[in-house]
Structure formats: structure tokens, C-alpha cells
Amino acid sequence: MKRMANFVVIGHVDHGKSTLMGRLLCDMKVVDQRSLEKLRKEAGNIGKSSFALAWVMDQTREERSRGVTVDVATNHFETERTRFTILDAPGHRDFIPNMIAGASQADFAVLVIDASTNSFESGLKGQTKEHALLVRSMGVQRIVVAVNKMDTVSWSEERFKDISLQMSTFLTTTSFQAKNITFIPLAGLTGENVTKKVTDPKAKWYTGQTLVEALDTSEIAKRDVKKPLRLTINDVFRGGITNPVSISGRIQAGSVQIGDIILAMPSNETAAIKAIEVENEPVDWAVAGQIPTLHLADIDPVHLRSGDVACDPKNPIKLIKTFTSKILAFEHVLPMSVEVFRGRLQAEGKLKKLVATLNKTSGEIMKNKPRIVKPGEVARVVVELDRELPLEPGTRVVLREGGNTIAAGLLEAN
Amino acid sequence: MRLLKSQIDQKHGSGFATFLPEEPEDMWHAYNLIQPTDLIRAKALRRVQKTSDSGSVSSERVKIDLTIAVTSTDFDIGSGQLHVAGRVAVENEYVKLGGHHTLDLELNRRFTLEKVDGWDSVALEMLKEACDTQRKAELWAVVMGEGIANICLITEHQTILRQRVEVAVPRKRRGGIDGHDKGMEKFFWTTLSTLLRQMDLSSAAASTQPEKTVPLLIASPGFVATSFLAYIKAEATRTTNKPLLALLPTILVAHSSSPHVHSLAEVLASSVITTKLSDTKYARETALMDKFNTYIRLDDGRAWYGPREVERAVEKGAVGRGGGVLLISNALFRANDVVERKRWVGLVDRVRDVEGGEVRVLSSLHESGQRLEALGNVAAILTFPLEDLDEEDDEEEEVAEAPVVEEEDMII
Ligand SMILES: Nc1nc2c(ncn2[C@@H]2O[C@H](COP(=O)(O)OP(=O)(O)O)[C@@H](O)[C@H]2O)c(=O)[nH]1
Numbered sequence: 143m144k145r146m147a148n149f150v151v152i153g154h155v156d157h158g159k160s161t162l163m164g165r166l167l168c169d170m171k172v173v174d175q176r177s178l179e180k181l182r183k184e185a186g187n188i189g190k191s192s193f194a195l196a197w198v199m200d201q202t203r204e205e206r207s208r209g210v211t212v213d214v215a216t217n218h219f220e221t222e223r224t225r226f227t228i229l230d231a232p233g234h235r236d237f238i239p240n241m242i243a244g245a246s247q248a249d250f251a252v253l254v255i256d257a258s259t260n261s262f263e264s265g266l267k268g269q270t271k272e273h274a275l276l277v278r279s280m281g282v283q284r285i286v287v288a289v290n291k292m293d294t295v296s297w298s299e300e301r302f303k304d305i306s307l308q309m310s311t312f313l314t315t316t317s318f319q320a321k322n323i324t325f326i327p328l329a330g331l332t333g334e335n336v337t338k339k340v341t342d343p344k345a346k347w348y349t350g351q352t353l354v355e356a357l358d359t360s361e362i363a364k365r366d367v368k369k370p371l372r373l374t375i376n377d378v379f380r381g382g383i384t385n386p387v388s389i390s391g392r393i394q395a396g397s398v399q400i401g402d403i404i405l406a407m408p409s410n411e412t413a414a415i416k417a418i419e420v421e422n423e424p425v426d427w428a429v430a431g432q433i434p435t436l437h438l439a440d441i442d443p444v445h446l447r448s449g450d451v452a453c454d455p456k457n458p459i460k461l462i463k464t465f466t467s468k469i470l471a472f473e474h475v476l477p478m479s480v481e482v483f484r485g486r487l488q489a490e491g492k493l494k495k496l497v498a499t500l501n502k503t504s505g506e507i508m509k510n511k512p513r514i515v516k517p518g519e520v521a522r523v524v525v526e527l528d529r530e531l532p533l534e535p536g537t538r539v540v541l542r543e544g545g546n547t548i549a550a551g552l553l554e555a556n
Numbered sequence: 557m558r559l560l561k562s563q564i565d566q567k568h569g570s571g572f573a574t575f576l577p578e579e580p581e582d583m584w585h586a587y588n589l590i591q592p593t594d595l596i597r598a599k600a601l602r603r604v605q606k607t608s609d610s611g612s613v614s615s616e617r618v619k620i621d622l623t624i625a626v627t628s629t630d631f632d633i634g635s636g637q638l639h640v641a642g643r644v645a646v647e648n649e650y651v652k653l654g655g656h657h658t659l660d661l662e663l664n665r666r667f668t669l670e671k672v673d674g675w676d677s678v679a680l681e682m683l684k685e686a687c688d689t690q691r692k693a694e695l696w697a698v699v700m701g702e703g704i705a706n707i708c709l710i711t712e713h714q715t716i717l718r719q720r721v722e723v724a725v726p727r728k729r730r731g732g733i734d735g736h737d738k739g740m741e742k743f744f745w746t747t748l749s750t751l752l753r754q755m756d757l758s759s760a761a762a763s764t765q766p767e768k769t770v771p772l773l774i775a776s777p778g779f780v781a782t783s784f785l786a787y788i789k790a791e792a793t794r795t796t797n798k799p800l801l802a803l804l805p806t807i808l809v810a811h812s813s814s815p816h817v818h819s820l821a822e823v824l825a826s827s828v829i830t831t832k833l834s835d836t837k838y839a840r841e842t843a844l845m846d847k848f849n850t851y852i853r854l855d856d857g858r859a860w861y862g863p864r865e866v867e868r869a870v871e872k873g874a875v876g877r878g879g880g881v882l883l884i885s886n887a888l889f890r891a892n893d894v895v896e897r898k899r900w901v902g903l904v905d906r907v908r909d910v911e912g913g914e915v916r917v918l919s920s921l922h923e924s925g926q927r928l929e930a931l932g933n934v935a936a937i938l939t940f941p942l943e944d945l946d947e948e949d950d951e952e953e954e955v956a957e958a959p960v961v962e963e964e965d966m967i968i
Pocket of ligand 1: 154192196293
């Protein structure tokens with residue numbers, strides 16, 4: 143079987159994520175020239191012709207008229223070696239929950255950074271850092287940094303080096319390992335260094351990989367194919383007249399095949415798998431790492447919600463109301479109300495107790511019952527949810543409050 | 557709440573007061589005023605069985621004067637019903653001394669409250685606040701996201717989640733059947749009809765001011781709130797629904813960071829709202845909690861939270877004149893344990909009267925009160941830094957620590 147990989151695209155608003163992905167899809171011949179011409183015309187009609195490439199990714203009317211990506215869009219393309227799924231995440235801070243959902247399905251991340259003067263700097267103050275922190279918190283270990291819009295800085299080697307240096311300093315402090323970070327200078331709008339090597343003489347100094355080459359040589363995360371099934375439901379919808387109930391989401395562990403019975407939690411209702419699709423093609427089975435669509439029978443859609451977990455009825459995931467978690471604080475943390483995010487799941491809860499602050503590398507206790515946990519500190523805390531949810535040790539969560547990401551967490555065995 | 561009569565000795569605090577609750581919020585005040593051991597007198601209906609001379613038994617409902625010594629209270633936030641349980645304190649023809657009885661306090665039914673140990677300073681303050689007749693700000697709020705809406709009524713002292721609407725909205729997807737737009741339409745429809753039903757119910761309950769239009773706040777991350785407003789406008793025009801048309805000019809749209817109720821705190825503290833609804837208790841309390849949070853982030857020992865820590869700070873004279881502030885939730889004064897209540901009233905009296913500091917009692921039913929609850933219901937801003945107020949708590953706890961072996965350099 144061909145290698146499969148999912149990657150999430152992140153970055154500050156307007157840094158060119160959608161344009162870059164649109165370019166990738168066009169050059170990989172996923173989107174045909176005719177469709178692109180049609181989008182170009184539509185975009186031209188409202189005086190935003192440069193948005194045509196971005197529209198390949200942005201789907202809903204709302205997003206088009208407002209020019210921002212709201213939800214996670216998925217698209218597929220393949221190289222000789224790998225079948226890729228792109229998860230295009232929204233950059234605006236209001237939609238970070240969608241970004242978390244995207245990151246939770248990804249094997250690695252592509253961080254898009256606008257190299258043009260001042261943009262990189264304002265992005266650093268904006269979402270660039272938060273996004274990088276978030277994907278790392280969700281367990282993504284490998285990151286490809288697309289230093290975009292190089293055409294606007296005349297392919298300046300100095301600028302590229304400067305940005306790479308600043309970013310790698312930051313990324314290593316957020317515990318990305320240096321060997322897992324790659325920087326590529328490129329231009330999404332023109333397509334240089336996306337699939338084709340840059341030909342501009344000003345870029346002679348660069349002899350490294352194109353974006354696609356970098357993606358193709360990226361190692362992918364281990365798959366837990368042998369473990370019991372865990373699929374986090376990302377979407378519940380009507381898959382068609384013959385498929386009234388369908389779900390999609392990434393298989394975190396295990397596998398599914400047609401005819402299997404799955405158990406949805408927290409509703410505790412079973413369903414039979416009638417048909418499976420991967421990348422819009424019917425298949426007989428799917429395994430950990432893939433993001434299939436499952437067409438279901440024998441279940442009422444009211445028992446399925448995005449954020450729920452579909453699992454193996456013989457090895458069901460438990461529902462819990464209180465959990466202990468190690469956290470890495472991004473902001474000051476006090477006992478307070480928090481929103482807990484795991485993939486598409488979004489729940490209200492309270493951070494009840496600050497148990498101890500911990501040594502970052504050894505995990506030893508530094509101080510019991512701290513009054514406050516400061517940004518950058520690692521601590522053990524107890525969180526109580528407003529209602530029972532399917533969560534288990536080893537799950538990664540993100541804690542947010544008032545629109546800010548305050549901490550990333552890793553559930554411990556209670 | 558209307559104060560019909562009061563005879564309270566200014567010096568010793570002994571005496572009684574007679575109240576007439578007129579608005580739903582008054583039940584909340586009553587709940588805060590009535591403590592175990594208090595005497596409460598009200599009319600109650602009692603079913604009485606009579607045996608006539610001929611021996612036939614008939615049952616009849618009689619209105620009696622009932623006085624009970626309170627043992628516990630039970631308040632339902634949603635319906636505003638207050639049940640007071642106690643033992644009969646004054647015997648009469650129908651009830652025996654010491655017998656158990658539950659009084660259901662209701663709107664427009666008077667009751668008399670007497671404090672056996674006298675009215676303490678906190679109780680007197682509550683009485684004043686409860687009977688303040690100034691027009692109070694009231695607001696409906698819908699905090700929403702795609703497929704989820706929390707419909708709340710915000711009054712001077714309470715934030716009440718009246719109903720939560722959840723409608724599954726499919727994500728957008730390429731080609732095929734796009735359930736997204738249809739899902740949103742259904743979601744908006746459900747939210748609007750639920751909201752109108754809730755508003756209807758409550759204006760019927762507030763019999764005293766049936767005519768007033770309460771403003772409506774719609775808040776969400778992203779564009780949902782704006783789209784919902786557009787939907788309401790379209791519906792109002794399409795249906796020419798009078799109450800809906802009347803509502804339109806009062807609607808405020810704001811940004812919230814999440815669809816959850818606790819995002820209301822940040823919305824109501826934002827300038828969009830404070831300029832429209834100036835100086836609500838809500839906004840004042842939120843500002844105070846924000847101030848506390850700013851101090852504690854500085855981590856310079858000038859902000860403390862938790863019962864023992866705050867008591868120690870007060871003992872050391874750090875919550876006094878020149879900027880000392882004690883933040884305390886009214887939940888602590890509702891303690892069923894009388895000794896516990898005395899502890900907190902004592903702390904309040906000391907800060908205000910002896911130390912010269914500022915005391916703010918926060919409502920546990922507002923978001924700021926819930927932030928305080930997470931911190932143990934009491935917090936203080938000190939006039940000078942103190943360290944290690946939590947020291948003695950640090951007795952080494954048994955924490956089993958497995959050695960962490962991971963390939964990553966950080967444990968998380
Ligand atoms: N000059 C130049 N402009 C670009 C490039 N990539 C994107 N843009 C422009 O940057 C703007 C934002 O791009 P978009 O893809 O919508 O950003 P997103 O918000 O990150 O998805 C658009 O006007 C694009 O045309 C590039 O490589 N070079």
C-alpha cells in the first residue's frame with residue numbers, strides 16, 4: 143500500500159495559506175485548468191482576482207465574501223511515493239477551535255509565513271506562534287516552514303536566513319527537535335519552489351528541496367493499527383439518498399471494515415458500517431492514520447455528534463468527568479473555568495486544583511499546591527468537566543479561556 | 557422587593573422585617589436573606605380533616621398563619637422557587653409546636669423574617685440591596701456558535717441560563733449534498749423560536765412591569781451573531797411579528813471568544829456593552845475580578861486567594877486602608893452552618909470597620925462570582941506584599957512519581 147500522510151496548514155491570517163494550497167492542488171493536477179479559469183473569472187467579477195487560487199480551498203459562500211477561511215477544508219493529492227490529505231485550517235483567532243480539530247488529525251504541519259517586510263514580524267506577534275504551539279501540543283512533531291511570498295522580497299537570501307533563524311529558535315524552545323524542522327523559501331502565487339524549482343536568477347543561492355519534495359521525505363507518525371478502534375468524529379452528515387447517516391474523522395487507533403459494529407460514545411449506541419470511503423473512493427477497510435467517511439446503518443443521527451468517539455464495542459472508551467493532566471502553561475493558570483478541546487470536541491469545565499509544578503524534563507515535583515502556574519511552566523492539575531466525556535490517559539487536550547490558549551495538556555492515568 | 561415594615565434595633569440588630577416579593581429576582585434576595593435558625597412567618601394553606609357530628613370525614617383547605625424556625629432552604633434558580641423547611645415555632649389550632657413544615661415562598665405573598673441572633677452587618681447590607689427600588693438593568697443574552705446557543709437572562713444579581721439550544725450542523729463539504737446551509741437555517745429558526753418563548757414566559761412572570769422591552773445581546777465568535785441578526789431581521793419583515801419588530805432596535809451584537817456562558821463576562825465588560833448599560837453590578841464585579849487577576853499575575857505577593865490565606869492576610873493587617881480589597885462571594889453567607897457564616901461576617905466586619913479596607917460581596921450567580929468560586933469564594937488585594945501565606949499547607953504530600961522515560965526532551 144502507498145504511504146499515506148495528513149498534514150495541517152497553519153499560519154497567520156493573510157500569510158497565503160489558501161493561495162499556496164490552491165497552487166499545490168492545481169500543479170498536482172487535482173484541480174483542472176477549467177475549474178481554475180472559472181474561479182478566476184468569478185474572483186475577477188468582484189475585483190479580487192488574486193483570490194482565485196485561495197478559492198480552490200475556501201468552500202462556503204460566507205468565506206468567499208469575507209475572504210477568510212473558517213472551517214477545516216480537506217483536499218487530497220498524490221506523488222509517486224505518498225497519498226496526501228491537506229487539512230487547511232483557519233488562521234483567524236476566532237476559529238482556532240477548528241484549527242485544533244485540524245491539528246488533531248495531522249501527521250505533520252506546514253507553517254506558512256509571509257516573508258514580506260513587517261508581515262513576518264506582525265505574524266509573530268499574532269497567530270504564528272500560537273499556531274505552532276498548538277500543533278506541537280496536539281502531538282505533531284514534524285514541521286515544514288513555508289517561507290512564503292519570497293517574490294516580494296526579491297528572493298533575498300538574507301531575509302530567508304533571518305526568518306529561519308528566528309523561527310528555529312522559537313520552535314526548538316517549544317520542543318520541536320531541530321532535525322524535524324525544515325525551511326523552504328517559496329511563492330504560492332507564482333508557484334516557485336512549490337512543485338517546481340524556482341528559476342528566478344535572484345534565487346540561485348537556494349539549491350534545496352521544493353515544498354512537495356520536503357513533504358514527500360517527511361517521516362510520518364507511528365500508526366497504532368493493532369490497538370482497539372478509536373475514531374474521533376469530525377463531522378456527521380447525510381452522505382446521500384442511500385446513506386442517510388455518515389460520519390468522518392481520523393482513525394487514531396485500530397481499523398474498520400465493512401460490516402463492523404462500532405460503538406459511539408458518549409451516547410453508548412451501536413451502529414453497523416455499511417460502506418467506507420477514503421478520499422471519496424469506496425474501499426473495504428481503513429486503518430489508523432486515515433480519515434475515512436463511514437456510511438452507517440442501524441443508528442439514529444441524534445446519537446452522533448462531532449467530537450464523539452467511535453470505538454470498538456468490545457474495548458469501549460470510558461466516560462470520565464474528572465481527570466488529572468500534565469500541562470504546559472502558555473498563560474498564567476489559576477483555578478478557573480476553562481474550555482477543554484480534544485479534536486472536534488469542545489467542552490466546558492473547571493480547573494479545580496493546581497496539584498504541583500513539575501520539572502520540565504524529569505517530571506519531578508518542584509512545588510506542591512502552587513498558587514499560580516506561570517507561562518512556560520509545567521504542572522499537574524485536576525480538571526472537572528461539566529459533563530462526562532470520552533477521554534483516556536495519553537490523550538492530548540488544549541485548555542482555553544476567554545479566547546486565549548492557556549495550556550496544552552496530556553491526560554494521566556487517574 | 558418591597559419592605560412593608562421593619563423594626564430592627566440599630567444597635568443590637570434584633571427585630572424583624574416584613575417583605576413583599578414582587579419580581580422574580582426578589583426570590584433570590586429572599587434566598588440570600590433567610591438563614592437557618594431564623595424565624596419566618598407567612599400564610600400557608602393547610603389541608604385539614606374534619607369529622608362532623610354524624611361521623612363523616614371531610615377535607616378542607618384553610619389559610620393559616622405559620623411561623624417556623626428555619627432548618628434549611630432550597631432555591632431553584634431556573635424557576636425562582638424558594639422552599640423553606642423548618643419546625644413550627646408558634647403553635648396554633650392546626651399545627652403542633654416542633655412539627656416539620658415547608659413554606660413555599662411566592663411572588664406577591666408577604667413574609668416576615670426575624671433573626672434570633674439579630675441582624676448582622678452582612679444581613680443588613682443585603683436587606684438594603686434587596687429593597688433598593690432603583691430601576692435595575694436587565695438584559696437577554698444569546699451566546700452562540702455554529703449549532704450551539706445559550707439563552708440567558710441577566711439581571712442585577714443573577715445570570716440565569718434559561719435554555720441551551722443544540723442543533724447538529726454538518727460541516728461544509730465539497731460537491732454532493734451540502735447540509736451546512738440548511739443546518740444553519742434550522743439552527744437559527746430553533747434558537748429564535750426558543751428565545752421568543754423564553755421572553756414571553758418571563759414578561760408574563762414579571763407582572764409589575766409587563767410593558768418594558770428588555771434589550772437583547774447577541775454574541776459569538778466569528779460571524780454567527782451577525783448572521784443570526786440578519787436572520788432575525790428577515791424573519792421580522794417576513795412575518796411582521798410585532799414583538800419581534802419591537803425587539804429589533806434593542807439588539808446589540810458583540811464578539812465573544814466562545815459560545816459558552818462564561819464568555820459573557822468578557823462581553824459584558826467590553827466597551828460595546830458598558831457604554832450602553834452603564835454601571836451595572838455585573839460590570840463592576842467583573843472589573844474587580846479582572847483587577848485581582850492582574851495583580852496575581854504580577855506574582856508580587858499582593859494578591860491572595862483561598863479562605864485560610866485571606867484570613868491570614870487580614871490578621872497581618874494587609875487588607876486595610878490604602879487599597880486593601882476583600883472579595884467575597886455571597887455563597888459563603890448562605891452557609892447552612894451558622895458558625896461558618898459568623899466566620900465570614902466577622903472577617904467582613906474586621907476589614908471594613910477595623911482595618912478600613914474595602915469589601916465587595918460578589919453574587920455567586922454571576923460569572924465573576926463563579927470565577928471567585930473557583931478560587932475558594934474569597935480573595936484579597938493587599939496593601940503590601942506578603943509571602944508564604946500558604947506555607948503551612950505544604951506538608952509533603954505522597955505523590956507517586958513514576959520515572960518519566962520518553963524520547964521527547966520535554967515531558968509534555
Ligand atoms: N506577492 C505574493 N502574494 C501572495 C502570495 N501568496 C499569497 N499572496 C497574497 O496574499 C493574500 C492572502 O492570501 P490567502 O491565501 O487568502 O491567505 P490566507 O488567509 O493565509 O489563506 C492574497 O491577496 C494573495 O494573493 C505570494 O506568494 N506572493
